[in-house]
Amino acid sequence: MLRSGASPNAFTFPFAIKSCAALSLPITGKQLHCHVFKTGLANNVLELYKEMESKGFCPDPVTLVGVLSSCAHLGALSVGKEVERKMEGFGFSSNPFLNNALINMYARCGNLKKARDIFDGMPVKSVVSWTAIIGGYGMHGQGEVAVELFDEMIRGGIKPDGTAFVSVLSACSHAGLTNKGLDYFGVMERKYRLWPGAEHYSCMVDLLGRAGRLNEARELIESMQVRADGALWGALLGACKIHRNVELAELAFERVIELEPTNTGYYVLLSNVYTEARNLEGILRVRMLMRERKLKKDPGCSYVEFKGRVHLFFAGDRNHPQTNEIYKKLNELENLVKDLDGCKKNDHERREEYLNSMGVHSEKLAVAFALLNTRKETEIIIIKNLRICGDCHLFIKLVSKIVDRQFVVRDATRFHHFKNGFCSCKEYW
Numbered sequence: 001m002l003r004s005g006a007s008p009n010a011f012t013f014p015f016a017i018k019s020c021a022a023l024s025l026p027i028t029g030k031q032l033h034c035h036v037f038k039t040g041l042a043n044n045v046l047e048l049y050k051e052m053e054s055k056g057f058c059p060d061p062v063t064l065v066g067v068l069s070s071c072a073h074l075g076a077l078s079v080g081k082e083v084e085r086k087m088e089g090f091g092f093s094s095n096p097f098l099n100n101a102l103i104n105m106y107a108r109c110g111n112l113k114k115a116r117d118i119f120d121g122m123p124v125k126s127v128v129s130w131t132a133i134i135g136g137y138g139m140h141g142q143g144e145v146a147v148e149l150f151d152e153m154i155r156g157g158i159k160p161d162g163t164a165f166v167s168v169l170s171a172c173s174h175a176g177l178t179n180k181g182l183d184y185f186g187v188m189e190r191k192y193r194l195w196p197g198a199e200h201y202s203c204m205v206d207l208l209g210r211a212g213r214l215n216e217a218r219e220l221i222e223s224m225q226v227r228a229d230g231a232l233w234g235a236l237l238g239a240c241k242i243h244r245n246v247e248l249a250e251l252a253f254e255r256v257i258e259l260e261p262t263n264t265g266y267y268v269l270l271s272n273v274y275t276e277a278r279n280l281e282g283i284l285r286v287r288m289l290m291r292e293r294k295l296k297k298d299p300g301c302s303y304v305e306f307k308g309r310v311h312l313f314f315a316g317d318r319n320h321p322q323t324n325e326i327y328k329k330l331n332e333l334e335n336l337v338k339d340l341d342g343c344k345k346n347d348h349e350r351r352e353e354y355l356n357s358m359g360v361h362s363e364k365l366a367v368a369f370a371l372l373n374t375r376k377e378t379e380i381i382i383i384k385n386l387r388i389c390g391d392c393h394l395f396i397k398l399v400s401k402i403v404d405r406q407f408v409v410r411d412a413t414r415f416h417h418f419k420n421g422f423c424s425c426k427e428y429w
């Protein structure tokens, strides 16, 4: 089924995992379990936990680590906090595995400060703890801190492993620290005898791509000893979008869909490359291809947690109880944004909006909702399932200036911290 390109869903996994149990195949079971997390269906390994609890079972640390990684994946901060309270209640507060999972959960749910507090409070820090906090700073675009921590870890006598290198390389790529990243990549093999895998190469492609060194990125992929995966060619495709390189984007797209034929994100990326290049023929070709293959764009959705409840919005959504107020607020904000001098949307952005639109994008609804309901000092954290589009990115930047609020948006690739008209990603995502 996987080879044919079909995606398993929430109903497929339980049957497959039960078969593993019946056949006594623990390793295959674990692999499937991991796959559940990767496909984002883990909010179900959360429902299971609630069911367990209601039946009076006491969770052990292993279960709680699983719950925390689900929370990290979903951005479910309030459940994560609940787990932290339970850890204290069960006397697991000093369990290092749980603390590592907590660091990761807080960082991925947008609360980097709390992640750092937990890290600082750990009496013994393993390479996993360091990797979790370095990764946290990396995904929030604070590459300089991540690099400092990585060097501090080495000075403290802890030997980095392959995963630690992934987190520092990705931190370098998110912050545009090209030379630093290239140095680490070299040191990895020379000094630590760690052979780079596909994830390390992905970071390097991202790093070189961000710096506009697209041909070097391509040469790196072609020269590597490991098999390229979808993420690698996807990173190159993303870089081609930023630097508007149509020719290389087409090549990266061809390769990436050989590996992941049903990943609609890549079709949308190529379509965006064509949009930037004003190549209407290309846009239509991508659409045809998607139609032939019976692929539909994943619906965009965003959510905000407010008073312990998750408020979920789809594109063009009108189901929220505050819908009328939300659209009124949004209209008000759109007008203010348009009035802001020198920041008029240019043509291609408008077209991108048109081509991507299934109504108002979900993150705009989440922004309007948050502004209606939260007080000025509250930091607003929005989780979005897809990459944020150029129009919404510009919109949130300007709104952060107009209303003088900070917004944190986690999209499919990274965190964006919007403040005073600027974003921490410096326009690269």
Ligand SMILES: [Zn+2]
Pocket (backbone or CB within 6 Å): 361, 388, 389, 390, 391, 392, 393
């Ligand atoms: Zn958008």
Ligand SMILES: [Zn+2]
Pocket (backbone or CB within 6 Å): 393, 415, 416, 417, 423, 424, 425, 426, 427, 428, 429
């Ligand atoms: Zn950004």
